[in-house]
Structures are given as C-alpha cells and as structure tokens.
Amino acid sequence: MIVLVLILTLTWMALQSSFTLPDLIVGFIVSYGLVTLASRFLSTPFTNGGLGRSRIDNRNYVRLTLKWIAFIGFALWSILKANIDMARIVLFRRVDDIKPGIIAIPLDVKSDAGITVLANLITLTPGTVSLDVSTDRRTIYIHCIDVQDADAVRDDIKQNFERRVMELLP
Incomplete structure (x- = not known):
C-alpha cells in the first residue's frame, strides 16, 4: 500500500504543479488518508502488506509506512x-x-x-x-x-x- 500512497503523492504534486516540501507533506497526508479509507475495497495483495493477514490492521500499516520512510531516508x-x-x-x-x-x-x-x-x-x-x-x-x-x-x-x-x-x- 505504501507504493500506492507514494504514487498518489507524486500525482498530487504533479497536479499542483508545485514540488515543494509543504506540497509533499499535504499530498502524503491526503494520499495516506485516501488509501486508509479505501483499504477495505482494495484486493488482498494490497491490504496484507506482506504480513500474512487478509484484513488490514491500521497499527501494522502505520508501522510498515514508518519503516518504508526510514528505509527511503537510509537509502538517500x-x-x-x-x-x-x-x-x-x-x-x-x-x-x-x-x-x-x-x-x-x-x-x-x-x-x-x-x-x-x-x-x-x-x-x-x-x-x-x-x-x-x-x-x-x-x-x-x-x-x-x-x-x-x-x-x-x-x-x-x-x-x-x-x-x-x-x-x-x-
């Protein structure tokens, strides 16, 4: 799901025609909210996040999101x-x-x-x-x-x- 959030964030920034840090933060928050709200409509491969569950657990989703952010920071x-x-x-x-x-x-x-x-x-x-x-x-x-x-x-x-x-x- 993190990939979906990142794609939506980049789409948000492209539609805004602005690539500033505030637009990145707003786009990420909006994308995260949309994906969280729509998660029950998404198929199982998107919602289990590799955690072996068919239902999404928001705490695990937040933890996984934070791990991805830390990983991207480490990579940079x-x-x-x-x-x-x-x-x-x-x-x-x-x-x-x-x-x-x-x-x-x-x-x-x-x-x-x-x-x-x-x-x-x-x-x-x-x-x-x-x-x-x-x-x-x-x-x-x-x-x-x-x-x-x-x-x-x-x-x-x-x-x-x-x-x-x-x-x-x-």
Whole structure:
C-alpha cells in the first residue's frame, strides 16, 4: 500500500504543479488518508502488506509506512555518503591505488521483490553495480570501484542494505 500512497503523492504534486516540501507533506497526508479509507475495497495483495493477514490492521500499516520512510531516508543517506566517497576517490586518489573488483555476496533475502530492491539499492549507490543474481537466487554478484577489503564490503552490504531490505521484504 505504501507504493500506492507514494504514487498518489507524486500525482498530487504533479497536479499542483508545485514540488515543494509543504506540497509533499499535504499530498502524503491526503494520499495516506485516501488509501486508509479505501483499504477495505482494495484486493488482498494490497491490504496484507506482506504480513500474512487478509484484513488490514491500521497499527501494522502505520508501522510498515514508518519503516518504508526510514528505509527511503537510509537509502538517500547511503547514496549521499557514497557520492562523497566517490568524489574523494576521483579527486585525491591515484589510479594505481584504486582496486576494482567483483564480489559474491550470499543472500538471506528470499523474495523476488526483496532481491530486486537490494540489487537496485546497490546499483543506485555510486561506486557499486549489481551484476547478476545466481540462478538459485542465493548469491548476488556486484562490482565495486574500490575493493580494499572484500569481506568488509560484503559485511557492510549484508549488515546495512540487506538487513533493512529484509525488514520490509523478506
């Protein structure tokens, strides 16, 4: 349902022809209210939110919405930090010191949506690109522009990215 709220929020902003923070907040509140009021008319895949219930529980919906907002904030923060790191590499490191590499990361996330969100988050973060997911969906292969310690990169992705994705899309 959060996707529906976000789509409605963006539609609200486009119809207002204004992309300011107050319009974003108003659009989000209006969209959230509409989706909450209309939730009993929506089909089960929208209302269960991956929680395994056919009926919507507003407390779980609010909790899930807050988790998605926190996840989006984390993703934006990670992208900002990676941009700063990439700028440091480009401006201050010699080409001989940069060690690109491909790393295999075992996956704990099982759902197609979770794997897709994880792969896209890795690709959106400057300096890393998701290359492939193994056919058994247990390993993701990524390319990093600078791999000083492959285990540290693997642990960082598992502890920060994959853990947060699994909270939303196991």
